[in-house]
Amino acid sequence: MNDPDPQLVHVVSYLQSELGYDSELPGNVPRHIKENYQMIRNIEDTLRGTGGELGVVGWISIFRRTWITLVALLGAAAGYMLNDVVDGIHAQTRPSVRVESRQ
Structure with missing residues (x-):
């Protein structure tokens, strides 16, 4: 009963590959957070203008x-x-x- 459901394993692996979060690589999540923050800043600058x-x-x-x-x-x-x-x-x-x- 300790084995996870195979369908759940496939869903988790699919989401990890789509989101780009690989648990084997340390520091990957902060890099994605930084990239997302920069993308949000660029979108906000486009909408609101800069300077x-x-x-x-x-x-x-x-x-x-x-x-x-x-x-x-x-x-x-x-x-x-x-x-x-x-x-x-x-x-x-x-x-x-x-x-x-x-x-």
Whole structure:
């Protein structure tokens, strides 16, 4: 009855291999803890920004506050471009009129 369940042994070995924790190697767990801490710091720096730089959270808050203005500016630019395109199409379809002077 001292033998562990074979299924449990397989699950434990699978989890150890997936998590990278090998009990035979001393010092492996602190190394993984340090790597995970560095990864979490990198993710936090990306989200919050470092120093004077804005992170993802900062840019999203700016976009949330200014999206109406950005949409209005893009709409105005698209309107001007569409106006030029329509004028160009109408200029091509108009017949050219020649004015001759009578003398």
